[in-house]
Amino acid sequence: MHGSTARRLVLWSVGGLVVLAVFAAFSLVPGPWLKTLVMGVGGPALVLAAPVHLVAQVRFRGRAVRAVGVVERCVDNGPDEPSCTLTVRYTALDGAERLFTDDRAPCRPLGSEVRILYDPAGPSDARLHRSAAAAPVTALVMALVGAVLSYFFWRDHLPG
Structure with missing residues (x-):
């Protein structure tokens, strides 16, 4: 395996583990107010920030x-x-x-x-100069993490 490919694989693996660790850490948060803040506000904020980030990166690359x-x-x-x-x-x-x-x-x-x-x-x-795929991938990860946080916060309040 080429050194650059191996490095990317390691970085993506570490990134995935970090995301899992963050979700696991939420179960250890003692106060409900912090969970409310992180999941109720942080989740939707990430979902909203994802397209803003993507548009800013695409506009920069365009000019x-x-x-x-x-x-x-x-x-x-x-x-x-x-x-x-x-x-x-x-x-x-x-x-x-x-x-x-x-x-x-x-x-x-x-x-x-x-x-x-x-x-x-x-x-x-x-x-x-980074890959053109970096911005969409980053925005997708932001949106997914935000959606998961939002879902787990709001799931008890959703009909059905």
């Missing part, structure tokens, strides 16, 4: 310009995090050199080239 940046700094986020904080330098269309930081990036060697996207109308809004 973004591709460029190649160079890793200037890479700081490991610690043993509990499978990512690092990258500082990337790139040259915008106007010829100005710019820096941006991504705190959820895979670790890269200093000086390595990375593909980025940035908004030409606001070049300080730059991001690492």
